[in-house]
Amino acid sequence: MSEATVDKSQWLNLVINGQPVQVPPGSTVMDAAIKLKMMIPHFCYHKKLSLAASCRMCLVQVEKIPKPVPACVTTVAEGMRVWTRSETAIAAQRAVISFLMINHPLDCPVCDQAGECYLQENTFGYGDCGSKFVEVKRVVAGKNLGALVSAAEMSRCIQCTRCIRFADEIGGKQELGMIHRGDRSEVVPFVGESYTSEISGNVIDLCPVGALTSKPARYTARAWELSSHLSLSPHDAHGTHIAVHTKQNRVIRVVAKSHEAVNECWIADRDRFSYEALNSDQRLTQPWMKKDGVLVESSWEEALPFAAAALSHIIEEHGADSVGALISPHASLEEMGAWVRWLRGLNCDNLDTRLRTRDFSADASNDSLNPSKTHSPSSIDWLGMPIADIAEQRAILWVGSFLRTDHPLLAIRARHATKKGAAMMSVNAQRADWRMPVAHDWVVPPSKIAHALAQIIVAAQGLKKETPFSLPEELGEIVPSEVARAIAQQLIDANGRAAVLVGSFGLHHENAEALKTLSRVLAALTGTTFGVLPDAANRLGAAWLRAHPITQKGLNARSVLESPRRAYVLFNAEPCDHDQGAVFSRAMKKAQLVIMCSPFKPDASMTRLPDVVLPITPFTEMSGTLINMEGRVQSYQAAVTPLGEARPGWRVIAALSQLMNCPFPESDLHQLRQTFVPTADALNARLAPRVDLAHIKLDVPRDIIHPNENTRAIERVGSVPLYQSDAIVRRAASLQKTTWAMPPRVGMNRHTLNELGLTVNARVRVMDAVLLDALRTEPLSVEIDETLPLRTVRVDTAHPLTWRLSGVSGKVHLEVCDD
């Protein structure tokens, strides 16, 4: 029972080691001890996992109970008296340590956990010195859990089952289990499988001993050599808190940092293992310039003036409009702010961060572009509620969301909600493996998602008779299906504790604005929260800074490539980051000048080499600020100094602006922050408020709600693969060895396969149905995937094999390859 819900007068009094404490009814002795900041040694107990009471380390003495009892499961009774260091308790603690140690290898000198090992600490703190054990110790064979978690030394396992409980309760699938009995018990993955969870690395933090360790970080440092730096993970909009551990100015590993309201105590695998890219040989450590068609090493003294002069020259000759600028939406507020300030100073409005967006139709109604319009404020789309509130919802409709890959930690919150009985519902173009109970998983082709939402709206309208909202005639002829009615009913029954949330597939969909409008209307109609799941670490920051065109002539992230510019400035943006990789690539080819700022050497997708590449620092080597999906403004500090000649991006931009004679006033990080980092109040004023039914208009084009039914066209559904999300993750070696990083395949159901006359494992190229030639994938293998609707093929985007094919949705054509 949480402290907030119980009247203080009902709290129970107890005394631990003579110290009185009050706790709410239902609390355990362990809870009370934690409240007193009193240490009761334990192994299997973890505040976020179910109680096993099996390690017996937390045995304490309780008055009137003859045997010692485990503090973790013993509920407090009024007037209870507890001793954690009495003779009985100490005897029990010593006994348990002696039992745990008899079969534990004494290999601390070569164990990665040494120095941060619960067993080591508790043995020193609570054990008896010396051992009477003279027998042969147990040996347990190592296990293969995949590329991230090492289980090579399972002899060290003390069978606390934390990892097993985590996989089941937090990860949502029983991927780990205990086989055999007694002292032959072994933790194993499911027969023949590795541990595939997107949050698997948390078991490394959970394991109290050195049985589960980080495969990439093994044997690289001792715990006591590391210094810890708090930071934020920049791979998704969660704002996850991490601790970056460094040794001799090098990032050795990343571990979770608890922040109850944001990430509890969990982090995703890409938060934990992406650091490998930071020390990889793909890092750019000094400026490069193109000379005689190849990139050669250069210096800041040479590269910066060259870049500034070349760009100035083009602007003088052809105007600022001939420049296009793209910046990664994962960039910090400081970088984005400097970048926007610089480009606006040059009078260039062709700037954008919305690299994966396809539908820019809302820009036309943006108030800054159309001051006459009043109903569409420049409000910022966000989650619509605090992250923690996801777990408190009674029903959530996810529109176009592959939640586990887009937001692994938000999926944990949703899983918490399902444990309390919440109904998870989804409208998407594929039935995803949610690893949680899903009440309604409605799968329709990408072009029919809008129609599905319209059905739910009509159903909700029918269920809520007293609503003042009148449906537009486009929806008049729609008859809601059974599932549409069921979803509407669940949303209404939740009595306001529900949400309609649009995920990445919805936001990157070719009709994204229509899907958002329909979702907004549905939320208003059912009295629920509307929200979006922002697609990048600083998507809200970009919106706050208006890092997009603000004049009529400004070109957005799509049009700036479709009508090629003479010069491009790319800030941590690669063709793989863009919705239209091939168009991106072609625009670069036509350009006179390409300036690239990146922590990494250009990858193979940059078929046209940049003229200048300026090395900027990744998040661990500079300070920055991000705004997460719930509108939380959080800053992080540098953990290490920049690698080689790399410099923080904002400093590079400041230098360029100075050399181009349009300097901006903020000369250091402090001033940048003062200018660009919003206060909570200022940001809240711009976060989109809860939608009011009276002020909403359903203006969705008819052909989006009623797509042509009589087509046999093949549609694509795609999303960014888990480990292709950004430039750092793409280059993290171990993440790329996981099953998530296998080459994408073309999935389709059996009917589609037969209709297309294909066979399993056939090699095909998937190409844009209109622009067949350029926008196509490399040859991919066909596989059967019954989670897809008819005439819809699954082709992931943003992968080296698929980035040329644009869009996550849209009509495609399949060409069989000869090879």
Added chain:
Amino acid sequence: MNTPTMLNFGAGAILLSGLTGDNWRLADYRARGGYKALEKILENPNHWTPDQIIAEVKLSSLRGRGGAGFPTGMKWSFMPRHAPEKYLVCNADESEPGTFKDRDLLRYNPHLVLEGMIIAAYAMGCARGYIYIHGEIWECYERMEEVLKEAREAGLIGKNILGSPFSFEVFNHHGFGAYICGEETAMLESLEGKKGQPRYKPPFPANVGLYGKPTTINNVETLANVPYIILNGGQRFLELGQPNAGGTKIFSISGDVKRPGNYELPMGTPFTVLLNLAGGVREGHMLKAVIPGGSSSPVVPASTMLDTKLDYDSIAKAGSMMGSGAVIVIDNSRCMVKSLLRLSEFYHEESCGQCTPCREGTGWMVKILHRLEHGEGREGDLETLDQVAHNIMGRTICALGDAAAMPVRSFLKHFRDEFDFHIKNRRCQVQDYV
């Protein structure tokens, strides 16, 4: 199925009397007066209210026959009255070394057990019951399937039993031979399809049991006593035995006796009577020790045991426990070190591995005993062994830890000379006088 060789009962027997080994069917049971107790209840429901049945069982002083000896009537009264879903589980996972009474009850008098179950379900308001049968007595499972079929056809289980408003459905479930599944919460886990591992208590099964619902688990022999109590009254049952432990008890006597088998005797019968019924120890041998209540109960030296009566209090006074009533007789041809090694190997094999003291301690004890038995004992081993057993006791989730520790501590206490001999002479003392 084999005919019984050792089904023995005295004049006062109420569970085994009249059994030939072949007369287990419904018609035979009816001929012996079977299902009369159930009919008596259902014909007069105004008198035989659930409360009245529980009161009668309380009066009888019937105590659980599975080993713990908890008063049955009190256990039944713990079940919440108005819970919508409640379960009754018959614990037929008999697997303690030395125990073989439930197997014979299921084989030779199965309808008696079922009738007891139906009455118990009526008293507690359970709509569903399970009979959890030990995995290594497959023939009992098959027989119980036949028995349930007979009973279902006769309207004794299922909907509206014997035309009354009372409905009760029973299912057989067989385990796979894990000793730990005889522990009631491990049994519930196993019934739910999970690995058989005991749950932490509280909550007790009466509140949170099978599938999270209130559940009572009763031993086969316990339930088999219920029809007699209803037919003859709790007072009469109580008078069969001792003041705080009514009725008879089936003793499974095994080991060094001439006629091992099941003997049903009134509570409080002197041990010597049982030993004589079983034919006494073999010619030329002397009684050395007795394990009176299944392998987990502390061993008692012959001199003490010969003066002990077979009831809860008397055996407790002798330093051991009644347990399941499995009496293992050890004569002077047996090595106590080897005997203990064998017992400890069993508990090591059967420890579920969930909690630390039992998982690690049972293995440690076996390793030490194995060395002792094989002439590799060292000075200090006995102290370590006793300390390990002491460190397990009272610190585990379930009673298996205690069950593994008690034999060790009692063997060391009463027969330390044999262990010392093994260490000093690297061989067995018993070889000298065999």
